[in-house]
Amino acid sequence: MADFLLLSEATPNHQEIKMAEGTDLAVAIATEVAKQIPVKDAYDDAVKPGAKQIGSVIEDLTKTLHLVLAPFQLTAALQDRFRQYIDTSIRRVPEANRIAPPPQILGPVLEGIRYEPEGTPIDEMFSQLLTSSMDSERVHNAHPAFPLLIKQISSDEALLLQAMWSRFKEGSAIRQQYTSDYDAAKNIFTGHHVEVDEIPRDGLTFPDNIEFYGQHLYALGLSAFYDSAKQEPLYANGRGEPQTGTRIFKELRLTDFGIKFMSAVAPQ
Template sequence: MGWLEDIGKSLPIEKIYDDLARKSVVQVGDIALNSIKAARCILAPIDYLAAQQDKLQNHLKRVNDKVPEDRQINAHPLLTGPIIDSLKYVEEESLISEMFENLLARAIDSERASEAHPAFSKIIAQLSPDEAVILYHFKSQSYEAELNYIYAPNFKDINSIEVLRNQFPVELLTFPNNYTMYLNHLCHLNLLTQFNNISHVKEGAPCNHKMCIETTKITTFGQLFSQACIPEKIDLFKI
């Protein structure tokens, strides 16, 4: 098991939990007789810690399986610390947790450790599952959308934007109506970038309407992030 066994040897997890449970049971024995609810409240943190430990071991096992043992190296705590902390708050079987696991795998892989930038863990923590799906698709191609800009009477401000055509398969998203918001967020994170080609007014359209072809593509930084974190294939039912 390599580095995973070393963790187990250096941290006597079973003894720690046995000691915690033994001391806690003795201390709350009398309370439990009088108040079952109070006993549950007091013992709940121990159950929580045990559950978190089991969950972490599952994550580490999957990370270990991703990297051949002869390529495993010690990871920098600046990278692993935030990831371990973030894994507490995501579902174990989810696309976001898999992205964290992939980043951990890069961090301990002697051949790919250079791909594991410390900023990537903070970016994953800000993503929704839908945004991860979007990045997965933008890894391989760019997408266009045909927009109708409706200007205010002063012709300076835009009152609204109508999406007339969208190449991206928004039906794959859990919340397709949030697609524009997702793009804005991913552009803010410098993972995607957009180019707008605003044409003249279409024949027969009101003078305050202008057509725009908006092309969205992944940035160089986004490619590096996707290479390190996004799975080669995703299971849409696991999102």
């Protein structure tokens, strides 16, 4: 990457911003964010004299980002979106918890939103992940693999994950209950007769893709169907008669990995 040097131009702190050779956009932004955000460890219980108030920090950071983004020849609209995105993400973090985002998170997040329309569930996941990465109490959840995971899921799948996350926090799960017929001659179970299906389809763009979404989220290690109870044999005229089928009880839940992921990308 070519060297970039911003000509002497006063920042809100009257410092020059220099971008050294090989410094990419994420590192440049993270470096400047670190300069502007008061790190928790740098303060005593009582705010030190001269410490910036929150409004001043955000205002200074916005101005600084304008200077940092300038050499990268981004469109004005994209620069504005980056600034607004970081501003929104940072405002969710309590002032005492604010830290600079790791470039391994910030870079892929900014890259991801370049191709994602504003206001989608995926856009929100990226934003919440960035918030987690700037919160000293949540940064341990913000794994560098998560931006890539977000890029691999659809908005419909993001909504399903959010539904599972909501159930998890309530101590419940998304239930499915169905029966299958027993063919005694072939000794196999066939058919799939749904009795209970709590999988939320309202609001999905492609609700017919539910089965594929389940397979894809399972392949990513984020969710799975679990047996919630033992299968229940079905008989024609009560127990003791030939078995005619079985009743199956399932729950769609986040895996442990999925819980960690949603802890970083879901609203708190």
